[in-house]
Amino acid sequence: MNITLNGEKKEVLDNITVLGLLEVLKIQHQRVAVELNLEIVKKDQYGATAIREGDSLEVVSFMAGG
Amino acid sequence: MEGWNKEGVRIIMTDDKFVIAGIEFKSRLWVGTGKYKDFAETKKAIEASGTDVVTVSVRRVNIIDKGKENLLDYIDPKKYKILPNTAGCYTAKDAIRTAMLAAEAGITKLVKLEVIGDEKTLFPDNEATLEAAKVLVKEGLIVLPYVSDDPIMAKKLVDIGCPAVMPLAAPIGSGLGSRNPYNLRIIMETVKVPIIVDAGVGTASDVALAMELGCDAVLLNTAIAGAKDPIAMAEAMNYGVLAGRLAYRAGRIPKKLYATASSPLDGMIGT
Numbered sequence: 001m002n003i004t005l006n007g008e009k010k011e012v013l014d015n016i017t018v019l020g021l022l023e024v025l026k027i028q029h030q031r032v033a034v035e036l037n038l039e040i041v042k043k044d045q046y047g048a049t050a051i052r053e054g055d056s057l058e059v060v061s062f063m064a065g066g
Numbered sequence: 067m068e069g070w071n072k073e074g075v076r077i078i079m080t081d082d083k084f085v086i087a088g089i090e091f092k093s094r095l096w097v098g099t100g101k102y103k104d105f106a107e108t109k110k111a112i113e114a115s116g117t118d119v120v121t122v123s124v125r126r127v128n129i130i131d132k133g134k135e136n137l138l139d140y141i142d143p144k145k146y147k148i149l150p151n152t153a154g155c156y157t158a159k160d161a162i163r164t165a166m167l168a169a170e171a172g173i174t175k176l177v178k179l180e181v182i183g184d185e186k187t188l189f190p191d192n193e194a195t196l197e198a199a200k201v202l203v204k205e206g207l208i209v210l211p212y213v214s215d216d217p218i219m220a221k222k223l224v225d226i227g228c229p230a231v232m233p234l235a236a237p238i239g240s241g242l243g244s245r246n247p248y249n250l251r252i253i254m255e256t257v258k259v260p261i262i263v264d265a266g267v268g269t270a271s272d273v274a275l276a277m278e279l280g281c282d283a284v285l286l287n288t289a290i291a292g293a294k295d296p297i298a299m300a301e302a303m304n305y306g307v308l309a310g311r312l313a314y315r316a317g318r319i320p321k322k323l324y325a326t327a328s329s330p331l332d333g334m335i336g337t
Contacts, residue, residue, distance in 0.1 A: 005129060006126040006127065006129055007126070008129070010129075025129060027127055030172070031136070031138060031171060031172075031173075032127055032171060033124075033167040033168070033170040033171040033172075034170075035163070035167060038163075040166055040167065040170050042170070043170070043172065058126065058167070059126065059127045059129070060124050060125060060126055060127060060164075060167050060171070061124075061125070061127045061136070061171065062122040062123070062124060062137060062138060062148065062150060062168075062171065062173070063122060063123050063124070063125040063137060064099040064100045064101075064102065064105075064108065064122065064123065064137050065098060065099060065100045065121060065122050065123025065125075065151055065153050065287075066098025066099070066100040066101070066121055066123075066151070066153070066238075066286075066287025066288065066291075
């Protein structure tokens with residue numbers, strides 16, 4: 001299925017969870033925050049939150065800045 | 067105000083605690099992590115500055131190049147207090163989203179709230195900043211707002227629950243130093259919370275001057291990162307903060323137009 005991840009179109013497995021997606025992408029989830037369709041997904045909900053066709057995800061972390 | 071440690075080295079300001087919302091800060095110099103050559107240089111400059119607070123931005127994770135190094139591999143969140151900012155946000159809505167994501171990332175409840183009003187000056191949109199601050203304070207964040215050097219606005223932000231305010235000295239990255247030290251003084255008289263001068267300082271004397279006015283801390287980035295030798299400048303900024311704070315607490319002499327002799331007049335020969 002197709003989703004939008006950090007503003008880019010991406011094809012992922014059907015019914016993948018947020019946790020599953022972070023694992024596929026090899027992203028350390030301790031240091032990130034995830035927004036699904038403008039709603040923040042709590043860390044303890046990553047495994048229980050399924051991503052659906054057409055969903056929009058933002059995965060952010062801390063970067064250099066002043 | 068002063069003491070000596072076991073090695074006989076003078077410890078300055080051991081009784082001069084700096085606390086915001088129950089969090090004690092060791093350094094009154096807060097440092098940004100942007101614009102450095104690489105993370106190794108960032109780390110060295112931060113160490114040389116003596117700071118225990120570093121600001122970071124909140125940005126999309128690089129999905130394509132995951133092997134890229136992360137800032138937090140160099141800046142240990144156990145050693146430094148991480149202060150995420152909402153830099154680059156031009157609306158209250160975006161700033162709220164960014165701040166909430168920063169809090170959810172799980173390192174801190176602190177946020178440096180910035181809502182920018184104009185691309186050229188990067189001056190804050192004070193109205194939108196207040197609007198965002200109200201929401202974020204209700205959400206339980208410790209909101210430190212970047213604000214114009216406007217005492218009325220500072221008071222409004224404190225009234226809705228900001229435990230400190232961060233007035234600008236001059237436009238971000240301008241290196242001009244405090245353009246309006248009198249307003250900073252009025253802000254300090256108007257609100258009884260810590261004042262952290264944020265943005266616009268250029269060199270160590272600018273930092274010292276802000277601290278001599280009685281500001282509680284200074285946050286800077288470009289003045290160090292953009293110096294020819296960022297590590298040396300970081301150390302200079304540390305001394306600037308220490309010198310300024312000590313001078314403020316020591317209590318300077320009043321400025322006078324005419325001379326006052328330093329040597330006694332009694333006992334002069336030929337009198």
